Amino acid sequence: MSETSTSALSVRGLNKSFGALVVAQDINIDLAPGARVGLIGPNGAGKTTFVNLLTGFLKPDSGTILLEGAPIQDMKPEMRVRRGLARTHQINTLLREDIVRDNVAIAIAERENYAWRMMRYTPQWRRCSEEAHALLRDMGIADVGDRQVRELPYGQQRLLEIAIALSLKPRVLLLDEPAAGVPAEEAHRIHDVLARLPSDIAILIIEHDMEVIFRFAKEIIVLLQGRVLTRGAPAKIAVDPEVRAVYLGRTVV
Amino acid sequence: MMAAPSTDTAATTASPASRVLSLIGHALPWLIAIGFYFVAGGSLSIGTQIMIWILFAMSLDLVLGYAGIVTLGHAAFFGVGAYAAGLFSIHFMSDPILGHIFAVVVSGVLGVISGALILHTTGVTFLMLTLATVSIIYEYGNQARWLTGGDDGLQGMKVGPIFGTFEFNIFGQTAYVYALVVLFIWFLISWRLVKSPFGRSLDGIRQNPRRMRAIGTPVWWRLLAIYGIAAAMAGSAGALLAHSTRFVGLSSLSLLTSGIVTVMLILGGTRKLYGAFIGAAIYYLVQDSTAKFSPYFWEFIVGGMLIATVLFLEGGLMDLGRIGRRFLARFQRSDAP
Numbered sequence: 281m282s283e284t285s286t287s288a289l290s291v292r293g294l295n296k297s298f299g300a301l302v303v304a305q306d307i308n309i310d311l312a313p314g315a316r317v318g319l320i321g322p323n324g325a326g327k328t329t330f331v332n333l334l335t336g337f338l339k340p341d342s343g344t345i346l347l348e349g350a351p352i353q354d355m356k357p358e359m360r361v362r363r364g365l366a367r368t369h370q371i372n373t374l375l376r377e378d379i380v381r382d383n384v385a386i387a388i389a390e391r392e393n394y395a396w397r398m399m400r401y402t403p404q405w406r407r408c409s410e411e412a413h414a415l416l417r418d419m420g421i422a423d424v425g426d427r428q429v430r431e432l433p434y435g436q437q438r439l440l441e442i443a444i445a446l447s448l449k450p451r452v453l454l455l456d457e458p459a460a461g462v463p464a465e466e467a468h469r470i471h472d473v474l475a476r477l478p479s480d481i482a483i484l485i486i487e488h489d490m491e492v493i494f495r496f497a498k499e500i501i502v503l504l505q506g507r508v509l510t511r512g513a514p515a516k517i518a519v520d521p522e523v524r525a526v527y528l529g530r531t532v533v
Numbered sequence: 534m535m536a537a538p539s540t541d542t543a544a545t546t547a548s549p550a551s552r553v554l555s556l557i558g559h560a561l562p563w564l565i566a567i568g569f570y571f572v573a574g575g576s577l578s579i580g581t582q583i584m585i586w587i588l589f590a591m592s593l594d595l596v597l598g599y600a601g602i603v604t605l606g607h608a609a610f611f612g613v614g615a616y617a618a619g620l621f622s623i624h625f626m627s628d629p630i631l632g633h634i635f636a637v638v639v640s641g642v643l644g645v646i647s648g649a650l651i652l653h654t655t656g657v658t659f660l661m662l663t664l665a666t667v668s669i670i671y672e673y674g675n676q677a678r679w680l681t682g683g684d685d686g687l688q689g690m691k692v693g694p695i696f697g698t699f700e701f702n703i704f705g706q707t708a709y710v711y712a713l714v715v716l717f718i719w720f721l722i723s724w725r726l727v728k729s730p731f732g733r734s735l736d737g738i739r740q741n742p743r744r745m746r747a748i749g750t751p752v753w754w755r756l757l758a759i760y761g762i763a764a765a766m767a768g769s770a771g772a773l774l775a776h777s778t779r780f781v782g783l784s785s786l787s788l789l790t791s792g793i794v795t796v797m798l799i800l801g802g803t804r805k806l807y808g809a810f811i812g813a814a815i816y817y818l819v820q821d822s823t824a825k826f827s828p829y830f831w832e833f834i835v836g837g838m839l840i841a842t843v844l845f846l847e848g849g850l851m852d853l854g855r856i857g858r859r860f861l862a863r864f865q866r867s868d869a870p
Contacts, residue, residue, distance in 0.1 A: 358746050358752070362749045376740065378733075382733065386730070387749075389734070390734070391748075395731060399722075401729045405729075448749065
């Protein structure tokens with residue numbers, strides 16, 4: 281936490297309230313390049329609010345957000361994405377009428393600044409399609425590249441969410457419940473993909489499945505009522521009495 | 534090197550027979566338009582009118598169909614284009630090409646300005662603001678008699694020969710070819726545009742603006758761009774109307790005109806470009822042929838067709854072609870040994 285300048289993402293004193301309801305209170309978080317940090321907390325702890333503050337869909341009342349040292353808290357969501365902050369959504373947010381490969385190719389076109397091209401674009405678009413195809417192959421869903429998204433099984437739609445975020449070549453990736461709603465027999469494909477994510481991307485993962493989070497994260501942050509309750513290595517969090525109390529005596533691991 | 538995926542699977546996996554069929558499909562509207570020139574005789578001006586409405590409906594397809602911008606103000610750009618072309622011919626020069634370019638620029642600029650003022654809103658709010666835009670411009674056209682002639686319409690247009698050679702004659706042959714060429718140019722631009730990364734991003738915004746923001750799309754700027762382009766295109770249709778009839782009526786600016794062009798587009802089918810061709814042509818022909826029996830009868834027919842299309846053909850009359858092709862494919866398969 282000492283060297284802010286080298287952090288991929290650095291959040292300082294983030295506050296947000298809706299009237300009397302405090303949803304974020306003095307949150308400080310640092311993600312080093314390649315970090316794997318898990319964010320947990322009971323329902324209503326402010327996890328999704330925190331993601332919305334990071335991505336720019338909510339404006340913080342105070343505090344700074346530094347992406348690779350540059351302040352981004354006043355930027356629009358799309359500008360933060362262009363600076364290297366990508367996310368996946370808890371609920372699939374895809375172009376359902378388009379084919380799978382185009383969903384990724386459109387994101388690549390945006391990244392490469394081809395997306396304003398109106399008349400001369402054939403070689404550029406082909407490159408986008410080829411890169412999208414290669415990425416889908418890495419994710420193990422290249423065989424459904426030509427299918428419409430709405431025809432896809434739910435688990436593969438979750439993989440596509442991750443593929444789109446990865447195609448943006450982010451420095452920081454926010455995974456909002458990547459395995460939510462995926463049937464058990466398909467979940468291992470998500471887990472495999474998570475394990476193989478590029479090691480230079482800093483990742484913050486929100487997940488209710490404790491098995492996933494304890495396997496994936498090197499550090500865990502526990503959020504409660506908009507503030508950081510505690511943080512530390514998974515082994516420490518698992519035995520933390522306060523955390524156990526929050527989860528109402530449920531065994532965390 | 535990996536195997537390059539096809540960018541257009543339909544084209545590469547299609548059999549030669551269906552490729553020929555699709556080529557014929559693309560050539561058909563233009564062959565009909567060229568053929569009509571030789572057989573129409575005295576009713577050539579009907580063809581010109583239809584092409585003007587096709588162009589207008591096609592410009593609406595770009596905003597309403599592809600970008601999902603639900604507007605009732607599109608006639609503002611059509612009418613302003615018509616008045617701009619008319620006023621240019623009266624006060625500056627009678628050259629139709631320069632007048633046309635002037636009209637396209639004026640309506641395009643108006644599209645960008647009005648779009649910049651209202652495109653931050655969505656849904657019903659946006660719809661109301663487009664309604665307000667077209668109403669304000671209509672009322673201005675009505676009040677400013679010194680400029681527009683008010684409800685008498687703009688009279689005294691002088692339209693010179695195209696390229697200084699082709700006079701607009703009484704049989705409307707020059708007007709017809711002029712409209713056909715302009716329509717074809719805009720069609721090529723639109724065809725290229727909707728398949729471009731820009732066009733795909735618009736289609737993405739229509740489907741899911743949140744997704745597009747999450748990949749870094751400047752949604753507002755994209756919508757503003759297509760709003761301006763479509764406005765310029767509608768203005769081009771307006772200029773064709775002014776030049777071919779040498780008259781601009783206040784009705785070109787009316788809300789009803791917005792409604793009619795929307796009905797044409799929905800009838801033919803959105804997001805296919807050719808939907809505008811079918812919709813405008815059918816609408817015009819039904820109007821022309823049934824209005825002889827009773828002035829209200831054609832509205833009954835068009836209304837009935839619209840209801841039937843919306844209920845049974847999700848993609849408009851263009852869906853009939855798709856259904857026919859599928860039927861043909863099944864017929865061929867069962868025919869095969």
